[in-house]
Amino acid sequence: MDCVECQENLSAHIENELPESIQEQVSRHLHACRRCDAEYQSLTTADQLVSDHFMIEASPVLWTRIEAEIRASATDRVAATIPAKPTPYGRRLSEIFGRFSWRAWAGAAASLGLALGLTFFVQQQRENHRLDQAIQSYIMERDKVEQNHLQADQGQDLANTDEYAENPFVIEDRHKMENPFKL
DSSP states (O other), rough: OOOHHHHHHHHHHHHHOOOHHHHHHHHHHHHHHHHHHHHHHHHHOOHHHHHSSSOOOOOOOHHOOOHHHHHHHHHHHHHHHHHOOOOOOOOOOOOHHHTHHHHHHHHHHHHHHHHHHHHHHHHHHHHHHHHHHHHHHHHHHHHHHHHHHHHHHHHHOTOOOOOOOTTSSSSOTTTTTTTOOOO
């Protein structure tokens, strides 16, 4: 007997429900196989724990109440499967919305999608315009500062120029390099 066959017969072996020959084969396998014997010990311990607990007898009145609850629950489930009659309000809505075909509903959904898409597109264009304006003002300011530095390098007086912090990414020889932000 192999392990799979033995483990399939363990519960019946514990309850002495197997024919004598199979009962003997299971016993021999359990003596030879540690893994199956451990499973057998586990099952016998569980069986003993369950059998040691005492059973409480329910009174006939309690059983009658339990059966009544089960019947009521079954009746409720059957009643739930029967469709309810539409209310007058629901009937009016059904009449109003039922007049339109699926094509009308599809057209309405497409129109709504188009309106939302256009709204999003316009918002993006406004944001892009603000960004373009900010970049343009930066470029103009940067060109003005660059022009002032060129004049200073040529020895001209710059009494009213604003100083700015040096950009560590700008090459020191500004005369030979074009402004990469210039349009």
